[in-house]
Amino acid sequence: MNTYETRLRAREDVADGTMAFHFEKPSGFSFQPGQAIDLILADPGPTADSHVARHTFSIVSAPFQDEVVIATRMRDSAYKHALKSLPIGAAAGLEGPSGSLTLHRDRGRPAVLVAGGIGITPFISMLRHAAREQLPQQLLLLYSNRRPEDAAFLAELNQLERKNRNFRLIATMTQAAKSNRRWEGETGPIDEDRVRTACSNLSAPVFYLAGPPGMVEGIRQSLNDAGINDEDIRSEEFFGY
Template identity: 35%
Template sequence: MPTTYDVKLLQKKEVAEGTLEFTLEKPAGFEYRAGQYGDLVLPPSTGLDDSNNKHGFSFVSAPFEDTLRMATRMRDSRYKKAAAQVPEGTMVQLLALWGDFTLQKNETIPAVFIIGGIGITPVHSIIAQATHDKTNHKITLIYANRTRAQAAYTEDFERMAAENKNFTFVAVYTATQGHVNGELIKQHVPDIVTPRYYLSGPEGMVKAMRTLLIEIGADEDNIKTEEFDGY
């Protein structure tokens, strides 16, 4: 069963065009695995009620960090409009913990992340933790957005790629480069059969990438997915 925590909203900031990040207090003793998520419950002062005051977000922050961070693409839903207006310092609730979109423990198997848009949030946590822990996972991230301005955390990944010799970062901007295709994947992943694949992003993108990977020779049993609905 999930646990409810009362936490303070410490900061809100835009981390990409149309993407807002929330920094929360980390409850004492709170533990999670990189890639997991929780629900952010907004207070009654927002005018929302039990039918619309809750939304699930992956943790952008890594478990080693002292605060919790979540991020979302802003849309016209009542929840997201209300979340954008909640003042810093407000007490909110965190309902956690869920999710198994986590990095495999076997460090000898390469991990390939093919990610679209806001699907990057759990992946930021995973790669930041692996970099911090200096694991031996060989990680490749192919991260697709329409433009660089819309790509959250690009500078973080560039920094981690410079710091972590086992991490390769491939940014794809579809407005100028087109969508991720089999040729691009094989360019950066010469051995298609061996890796574990992690797909995260809008539902249509995740399904298309899963089909593409199987077509170019990936084992469907080695593909893990996380779909972000409503984005």
Template identity: 55%
Template sequence: MTTYTVRLTARDEVAEGTVAFHFDKPAGFIFKPGQAIDLIVPQQGVANDSSQARHTFSIATAPFENKLVIATRMRDSAFKRALGALVIGAEVQIEGPFGTLTLHKNMERAGVFIAGGIGITPFMSIVRNAVEQGMPQALTLIYTNRRPEDAAFLAQLQQWARENPAFRLVATMTQMDRSSQAWHGLASPVNGDLVKSVIETLSSPIFYVSGPPAMVQAMHATLADAGIDEDDVRSEEFYGY
């Protein structure tokens, strides 16, 4: 796998406690929407292949853009502390791309994405790319968070949904009693009834699930209860985010 050296060009908070890190894209770096990289933050006395120096992240930007963006919750771990301490212009390394959570090629079949929390990142790349290309393929994103404050990239997703009839956003919050923001959308867990209501007009949808392991496992059970064939479900678990 190829290793590239990249520079940190910007950072911004995309949700409460969640930060997006922007890096320049190396010449010749080609990836598919939905793929990931390993980010290596060199540290004195720490091996580059250790969990303190290396972490896997989905790429949140699309291939047509001249930057690579990853996003993560800033938890108190050795890696996150090193990542958060980077100054603009600092050099790090990336390896990749890799991963198979990419959109199917049969555009007659709809795509339904189910994301929990920071599991949104691979779908940001896929939807961003579809919007840029003006793809007519029906894409629906079910995005679940505890509160609006926790929902990374929510405003951007809402804008894409308003402007692109082929893309539908179904956002739901599960702990609005802990939120200080107004929310006029759904406020319930993702269950079989919700899934059935979302897909009732879609043509032979294929499902993609991304989020923490417990959420991904729960969604597999929910989709099975909703009558979805397991062969039509693809998933990716986000550990340690």
């Protein structure tokens, strides 16, 4: 993989405890929607070892955009503290792209995207790209969070659904009663019954899973139990994000 130099353009809150970081897109850098980068900080913090000077992040931005954007839960770690305090204009290293969680090329087969929490990041890139390119492929996203406040990019996803007639969003909250916002959408976890109902009108879909390891493994097992072969299931587990 190639390593590039980039600089921080901007940062923003995209959900409670979740921030997005906008970096310059280096000359010659290209990627496919769903891929990731390693972001390398020159100074990861006084208590950090050299091996934590880098972190892998899915790319939120789409290939047609002129920046590289990542988003992450702001956990209490030396790396995350250093990232949050990085001055605008500061240099960083970008290594990549990496990863194979990319949309299949058979546009006749639908794609079912299942995201838990910050696992939404690779799918944002895919959905932006699909809307821009007007892909004929049917896309279904099942997106689970505790509360609406925790759901990064939810407003944009609603806009993308209105923009792309081939995209359908099902957002669900597992702790909606604890929200300070009114929620009239679905509630409860993404389980086998919810997936089966959502996919009932789709022919031979390919499944993409991204989120906490427990959620990813549980959905994969449910799909296997329903007769879905492993070659039609692609996944990425998000540890400690």
